[in-house]
Amino acid sequence: MNEKFTGIVLFIRPHREKDSLVKIFTHEYGTKMFFVRGLQSLNHPLKKHLIPLTEHEYLGTIHQQGLSFLKEGHTLNVFKSIQSDPFKQAHAAYLSQLIDASIEDNCADQELFQIFKQSLAIVDQREDARPIQLLLQLKLLQRFGVQLNWENCLVCGSSEGIMDFSMAHQGVLCQKHLEVDPNRMHLSQKQIKILQLFSHLNLSQLGHVDISDNTYRRINEVIFEIYHELVGIKLKGESYLNQLYKVADQLMPSKVKGS
Numbered sequence: 162m163n164e165k166f167t168g169i170v171l172f173i174r175p176h177r178e179k180d181s182l183v184k185i186f187t188h189e190y191g192t193k194m195f196f197v198r199g200l201q202s203l204n205h206p207l208k209k210h211l212i213p214l215t216e217h218e219y220l221g222t223i224h225q226q227g228l229s230f231l232k233e234g235h236t237l238n239v240f241k242s243i244q245s246d247p248f249k250q251a252h253a254a255y256l257s258q259l260i261d262a263s264i265e266d267n268c269a270d271q272e273l274f275q276i277f278k279q280s281l282a283i284v285d286q287r288e289d290a291r292p293i294q295l296l297l298q299l300k301l302l303q304r305f306g307v308q309l310n311w312e313n314c315l316v317c318g319s320s321e322g323i324m325d326f327s328m329a330h331q332g333v334l335c336q337k338h339l340e341v342d343p344n345r346m347h348l349s350q351k352q353i354k355i356l357q358l359f360s361h362l363n364l365s366q367l368g369h370v371d372i373s374d375n376t377y378r379r380i381n382e383v384i385f386e387i388y389h390e391l392v393g394i395k396l397k398g399e400s401y402l403n404q405l406y407k408v409a410d411q412l413m414p415s416k417v418k419g420s
Contacts, residue, residue: 163232164223166190169216169277171257175201182228183211184261185219186277191268192261195221196228210234214243214253214281225267240285251405252290255398256280256297262394263304276300279364291377292359292370298384299360305392307331311357314338324353326383328390346383352376356383378406 168185171192176182181200186192199205210217211231216238221231243249260277264270280297284290302309310332313320319335327334327342333353334341348356355372389395 162222163220164189165218165220166223167216167218167237168193169257169274169281170211170213171261172213173200173211181211183231186257186260186264186274187219187269188271188274189269190223191270192264192266193223193229194266195231197231207231207234210236212239212244214250214257215239216278216281238282240281242285243281248405248409249284249290251398251402252294253281253284255396255402256284256294258396258398259298259301262396263301273304276364283364283367289370291381292367292372293364295377295380295384296359296362296364296367298388299356300363302387302392305394307387307391309360309387311353311360316341323350326353326356328386331391348379348383349376352380352383355380374410 166187166189168187171184171186174182174184176196179199179201181197183195183197183200184192185195197205197207197211200208200211202208210219211234215236218235218237219231220233221229223229240253243253256277260273264273276297280293283293287293308331311326313333314324314335314337315327315330315332316338317335319337321335323336323339324333325339326332326346326348327344328346329342329344334345339345355376385395385399
C-alpha cells in the first residue's frame with residue numbers, strides 16, 4: 162500500500178550499476194532507507210526529489226524493516242542557499258550526519274525532525290552557519306546520554322569567578338579546584354560564557370551572534386573532542402569542515418567567512 166509522507170534527504174549511496182540507496186529522515190516514520198531503481202540515470206523522474214539536504218513530500222511503500230520504496234515526489238523546500246554555498250552545505254551535511262547518528266532507524270521522532278528542518282531553514286537564511294551548528298551540537302548531546310554541567314563547579318557548586326571545562330569530570334571547575342584536573346581544557350572565560358549561553362538556548366531564541374573566528378575555532382575543537390571522547394563518534398563531515406576552514410583561512414587570513 163502506498164503511503165504519503167514528508168522527508169528530508171540525508172544522503173544517496175550508489176547501489177549496483179544504476180540503482181541507489183537513499184536515506185531519508187521522514188516526519189512520520191523516522192529515518193528510512195529507500196531503494197530507487199535506476200536513479201543514477203540522468204532522466205530519472207525522482208532525481209530532482211532526492212537531492213541531499215532538501216525537503217519533499219513523497220508517495221511510496223513503507224516497510225518497518227528492510228528497504229522501503231518510492232513512487233512519486235513533490236518538492237517542498239530545496240534550501241537554495243545551502244545548495245549553492247560550500248560553507249553552508251558543509252555545515253548542513255555535518256548536521257545531517259549528527260542527526261542521523263542521534264536517532265535509531267525506523268523510529269518516528271517528530272520533535273527531532275522539526276529541529277532538523279528548522280536548523281536547515283536558519284542555516285539557509287543566515288550568513289554564518291556556525292552558531293546553528295554549535296547550538297545543535299550542545300542540544301543533541303543529551304540524546305547520546307551525555308549531560309554536561311556548564312554552570313556550577315563540580316567540586317563545590319560555585320558559579321562565580323574563573324572557570325574551566327574538565328572532560329574527565331564532564332563539567333566546569335572553579336578557580337579553587339582547577340587542580341582537580343591537570344588536563345582541563347584551558348578555555349578562556351569568554352569561551353566558557355559562550356558555551357554556557359548556547360547550552361540554554363533553543364533555535365527560536367538564537368539572534369545575531371558576533372564571535373571571532375579564533376573563538377569559534379577553539380570552541381569547535383572542544384565540542385568535537387567531546388563527541389570523540391564522551392560520545393564515541395567522529396563524523397565524516399567534521400574532517401571536511403576543518404579542511405574547508407583551513408583552506409579559507411589560508412586564502413583569507415584576516416577573516417574566515419562563516420557562509
